[in-house]
Amino acid sequence: MADSTFRWLMLACALSVFVIVALIATELVKSSQLTLAKFGIKFFFGSAWDPVSENFGALPFVYGTLVSSLVALVIAVPLAVGVAVFLTEMCPKSLRGVLSFLTELLAAIPSVVYGLWAIFVLVPLLRTYVDPLLIKLLGWTGLFVAPDFGIGMFAAGVILAIMILPIISSLTREVMTAVPHAQREAVLALGATRWEMIRMGVLRNARIGIVGSIILGLGRALGETMAVAMVIGSSPTISKSLLAPASTMASVIANEFAEAADDTYRSALIEIGLALFLVTIVVNVCARLLVWAVTRGAPARVT
């Protein structure tokens, strides 16, 4: 009797994760009814964001989220793979523990602290040294043109890159360690150099898992809020220059939700939240499936 009660109790708690997901979904749908009905699918293709005349289009935020995440991935992926290669294939054992602990710490720093650091250290650094250089070298692409305030899309991308690096590199490392040793030995036995061994024996076998970990990092970047909200400059506009202020889906919610007094405004912001929820779920499901496909057998680690 007690046994079956206990069992049902444990089962109920296990099922609570479904309840939580369902609850989030229904609440978001319910609270965004107003704009869902009023604007329909056009909501995501309109670029006007005018709370005063109750005209809402979320395109600038979708654009901001996509571009800032893309910038972050472009910076973070090569570095993360490099770190993973170094840690799994080259690093002396004694250093490995320290370095992986450091990258774990990087993952544990709260978003708001990254934001604080970005405002007072990273942004001045970018403004005085990096941005002028980019304007000079890459100004012709139109991606880096003055005026430059330091804050903006590029600053957000850089801080995002720093934040998603540990996730991508630790998962990549896990996937690479899962590649059987016989693979490495076989390639080495054919006379390959170490780099050829890594390229042909390890990276090629782990590529699906690496893509999975990149997508997982993307999922994190899409939903990252505080640090981005603090440095992106919060402007509901689309501009080609990465140095211009912008806004992401998450940052606009963080910045404007508290002051959204009327129902339509609030509903519009919640609808953005709903879209963010759906997108991150799809992205995460894809990523998990890919990572599982490679590390199957070993229990997936909680990251």
Add this chain to the structure above:
Amino acid sequence: MENRLKKSAANRHWRWFANHLASVLAVGATVVVIAPLVAIFIDLVYKGASSLDLNFFTKIPAPVGETGGGMANSIVGSAVLLGLASLLGIPVGIAAGIYLAEYGRGAKLSNVVRFTADVLNGVPSIVMGIAIYALLVAPMKGFSAFAGGVVLGIMMVPTVARTTEEMLLMVPHAVREAALGLGVPAWRSTLSITLRTALPGVITGCMLAFARVAGETAPLLFTAFGNQFWSMRLDQPISALPLQIYVYALSPYDEWHRLAWAGSLVLIALIVISVALVRYVTTRGTLKGAG
């Protein structure tokens, strides 16, 4: 013949070069990644420690323009929120972990639960925040500490569940069989033998979840909302350390920036200690008690 030899020599040089280039790039990447981490820590310690004093822990925020003041109310607020979150998230998480490890091994349902927990882990915290806003804050017509605690509690569930499961799976079967062989009912055996054996690991998992939600700001913006005064009431807005850091970081006053750095240092110290503890316990073999 000669030509071919030359070619193969060139090839060998290229391979040698590529090999070393790759090594240099990998080392370079590692340095570039470690640099911001070191920079963040140096800045935090340097700027945080210089502004950390007794006032920080004992006073509430001073009005604009006055110096002094601290974050005592935010520290207490964070404690209240985290206490509430732990009360909610840890038992549910542990129970879910017990189900996954003890009853649902290999079952389809537990795979789905596991998968959903991982996906839930990836849902942006701000989305959690507005969902709880719609669920609790809007109907109750006011921001409240209770809503903040609920959000953080929900966010703890997946992490606690997954680590508990992992730790329970490490307990040898013989331990369970021994308990059952003595005629102990299954639920007693699970709670006082299996869970007890895995306890150090389970606790560290809980601390990991705790450390993660301790730094969360986004979900608290529209639930706990923040407060400049002392408040312990669950139906009123309450302050929290990360919220206060956010407000101060965006303020135009140097005095407040100083406090934001100090607050970050305290927050990071809390988190680093728990992460280090987790690492210590998980690498030292959690199941010493079993042996």
